[in-house]
Amino acid sequence: MIETAKELEVYLRPHMKTHKTLEIGEMMAPSKSKISVSTxxxxxxxxxxGFDDILLAIPITKDKLTRLKFVHERKNISILINTVExxxxxxxxxxxxxxxxxxxxxxxxTGIYVEEYQKIAKILEKLLASPNRLTFKGLYNHCGHTYLGEKERDETKRTKIEAMNRETVSKLVELRDYLERQFESxxxxxxxxxxxxxxxYPVDEFKQLDELHPGNYCFYDYCQETLGSCRTTDIAAFVLSRVNSVFEDYIVIDAGFLAISKDSPELNFGKVLAPNDDMFITGMSQEAGKLKMKSEETDLRTRFxxxxxxxxxxxxxxxxxxLHPEFALFENGKFIKKISPCRGW
Amino acid sequence: MIETAKELEVYLRPHMKTHKTLEIGEMMAPSKSKISVSTxxxxxxxxxxGFDDILLAIPITKDKLTRLKFVHERKNISILINTVExxxxxxxxxxxxxxxxxxxxxxxxTGIYVEEYQKIAKILEKLLASPNRLTFKGLYNHCGHTYLGEKERDETKRTKIEAMNRETVSKLVELRDYLERQFESxxxxxxxxxxxxxxxYPVDEFKQLDELHPGNYCFYDYCQETLGSCRTTDIAAFVLSRVNSVFEDYIVIDAGFLAISKDSPELNFGKVLAPNDDMFITGMSQEAGKLKMKSEETDLRTRFxxxxxxxxxxxxxxxxxxLHPEFALFENGKFIKKISPCRGW
Incomplete structure (x- = not known):
């Protein structure tokens, strides 16, 4: 992603929310500057x-102010707003x-639709009237619609996402030009x-932007694979566990929804790579996952x-x-160390 | 639940997996003895x-042995097995x-079907041949099928669950009697x-059992309410958050799937009690939840x-x-203290 941003001549402000660790943060932002966070x-x-130039990428509310100001005393913090208030x-x-x-x-x-020029202009008008307190920097957009619906992830997904990217750039540029005309100051x-x-799926039009701020690419996942953002071999986060029970037509593993999550039932919650990549997760309770074979099998007790x-x-x-209090970090198949993500709000 | 067990003259071995805190553990097991755990x-x-007589309610595997033995040196631990190995x-x-x-x-x-008498008898035979190492205590069953399917939670649910309870008791008693006849030693x-x-939905037949080991009842939840296990007013765990954005037909709150979980999309992930109990969760991202009204509304900006x-x-x-690193404990509407659950595996 660093290369992509360099080629496009835009800043990269990686989001830390996927991994929440200092170590992976430094891989994504080697200068330890210009990152996004979600809490x-x-x-x-x-x-x-030790990171600086941090964007808190959730709408500001009054209850967040005390802690926010305490950090802001020593670091450069950027804030998102979506109201005059x-x-x-x-x-x-x-x-x-x-x-x-x-x-x-x-x-x-939480974003205001880019088409609402008047609403956005009103916020900017008030912002510019408060030059001592607030420095207006620009427009922030999360193009979450590029995740597509489950049924839209077909062979035309590249075309669809690239079209969304072009539309996003064109809308942001139009709005920016309008605002710059309206507020010459x-x-x-x-x-x-x-x-x-x-x-x-970066498009040439991204060169008209100033910044990209993706986050999930530090790990990728099976959902991203179905979207074509990555291949299976690009995925860098795995749940490792063991089989605890073998029955004729299913096995049970020591990983349930507290280890795997219940995200994306339509993707069977993930892609099983071992003990056999022809398996899928058919159900989970808190600490147990039930796996079956995709193809017909006689008796799993002879295989596992x-x-x-x-x-x-x-x-x-x-x-x-x-869900994990620590991650085991591997490099070229070799265990390096355990690292601990931040947690809570 | 303590009263129910007393009336039925059975032991209660509450499961700690739902709350994972010492404080609530002591409410469920005031003697700090006879509990179940899931990791x-x-x-x-x-x-x-300070708890003792603890059942590790997952199947034992070799990789768990070192830590298990270390605790067992100072406490009475019970173990579940489902194989001869x-x-x-x-x-x-x-x-x-x-x-x-x-x-x-x-x-x-992970349980062996009670109908598989021969398989169970073989395990018991080997168990009884190892009197110095292992003390056979009995049969453990998790009646998880009482959660019913989503569409079975109709007005006949009481009848269905009570019938399951009676069937469970009868099957366990039959198996026990068979094993006691086979293994007089x-x-x-x-x-x-x-x-x-x-x-x-306790049935009279539960008196034939020795022990009950439910867990979720410490908090209950919206799923339990739909099953009739509790009323809304019995639910004791809530996610508290704030509105961060108000739009014409939806509001966004500072709680996403990392605060609420993605469990039970068919129940809209939970029951909204405030800011308005006519709302439901229509979608979530990591740190944002989107709420809409169930009934038609003109403009939410005038209400929230x-x-x-x-x-x-x-x-x-x-x-x-x-998902929460700490719980705020309230009693009669008054904040008491924060407590911290255990985490990981």
Whole structure:
């Protein structure tokens, strides 16, 4: 992804939410600068870990302010807002925050639809009237719609995602140009977007952006594989476990939904790589996963035994990783060390 | 549940897996004795926390032995087995373990079907031949089938679950009687079953059992409510959050799947109690939940505002609780203290 951003001549602001560790954070942002985080806990963790220029990529609310300001005293923090009221919330800070307006080019969550020029202009108008407190930086977009629906992940997915990317750029550029015309006093307005599927199919038009901010690509997962963002061999996070019971037509492993998560039942929660890649997860309870063969089999008791090694590529590594108090880090098949993600909010 | 067990004159061995805290463990087992756990980490945590007579309610495998023996040196530990081979694994312990054979009266997971008399008898035969190492205690059953399928949770659910309970007792009693006839050398064979829906509809026949071992009832949840195990007012675990964005037809809250879990999409992942109990969770990303009204509404911007308090009863409290590094404990509406669950494996 570092190479992709370099070729496109845009900044890369990797999101830390998938792994939440200092070690992988440094792989994604070797300068330990310019990252995104999804919780105040991550903000504090990465700030304490030596990172700077951190974007808190959730809408600011009043209850977050005390902890936010405490970190902001020693680090450069950027904040997302999506209302005029949020400006008043940030009012009381002595040190000006960098502020981005969160917009949406298609994904329905916390961004204001880019088409709502008047609503966005009103926020910017108020922002620019508060030059001592807040520094307006630009427009932030999460192109979450590039994840597509389950049934849209067919052979045309590349075409679809590339079209979404072009549309996203064109909408952001149009909005930026409009705002720059309306508010000549504003400094140049940065525009950025990000999602691992979107950045997995980079288009030439991305050169018109200032920043990309994907996150999941540190691990990828089986969902990303179905989207074509990666191949199986690119996936870098696995649940390792063992078989604890073997029955005629199913086996049970020592990993249930607290190790794997219940994300993406339509993808059977993940891709089983061992003890046999012809297996799938048919059900889970808290600490037990039930695996069956995809193809017809006579008797699994002749093929598998208690203690057999299990390796599963999760359907959604962001969820699965967050369930684990530590990760075992491997390089070229060799165990390096255990690392601990941050947790909570 | 303590009262129910007393009335039925059976032991209660509450499962700790739902809350994983010493404090709630002591509420469920005031004598700090006779509990079930689902991981080695829980076993160590509760043993270190002063609990004794602990059942590790997952099948034993060789890789678990070192840690298991270390705890067993100072506490009374019971072990589940479902194969003849497991007996060899437990072979090397100096201090005899209490052993239960895991059977199943209907739930397909790690128990041996109660109908497989010969298979169970073979395990018991080998067990009784190892009197110095292993003490056979009885038969363990998890009646997980009482959770019913989604579409079976209709007005006949009480009848269905009570019938399952009676069938479970009758099958366990028959098997026990058979084994006691076959192995006269055996001490009396304990029989026990457990699940919160099963124990939520206790039948007179439960008096023929020795032990019940449900777990989820410490919190209950929205799923248990749909099963009739509890009422909404019995639910004791909630996700508290705040509204961070208000749009015309949806609001977004500061709680996504890492706070709520993705369990039970068919139940919309939980029951929204505030800011308005006519809302439901329509989607979640990692740190954001999207809520809509069930009934038609004109404009949510006139009803809700950023910062509004959110309260959600989770669909499955076992999963939701495990996502939180600490719980805020309330009694009669008053905040008491924060408590920390154990985590990992």
């Amino acid at each position: 105040l806990a991550e903000l504090e963790f990465f700030a304490d870990g 949020a400006i008043d919330i940030l009012d009381s800070s002595d040190r000006p925050f960098n502020v981005l307006i969160e917009v949406s080019t298609g994904y329905e969550r 504003s400094a140049p307005i940065f525009i950025g977007t990000g999602s691992t599927p979107g950045c997995g 035994k208690v203690g057999d090694y299990v390796k599963i590529a999760p359907a959604h590594s962001c969820f699965t990783a967050a | 080695l980490a829980e076993l160590e945590f509760f043993a270190d926390g 497991a007996i060899d694994i437990l072979d090397s312990s100096d201090r005899p373990f209490n052993v239960l054979i895991e059977v199943s009266t209907g739930y397909e997971r 055996s001490a009396p064979i304990f029989i026990g079953t457990g699940s919160t829906p099963g124990c939520g 505002k950023v910062g509004d308090y959110v309260k959600i009863a989770p669909a499955h409290s076992c999963f939701t609780a495990a």
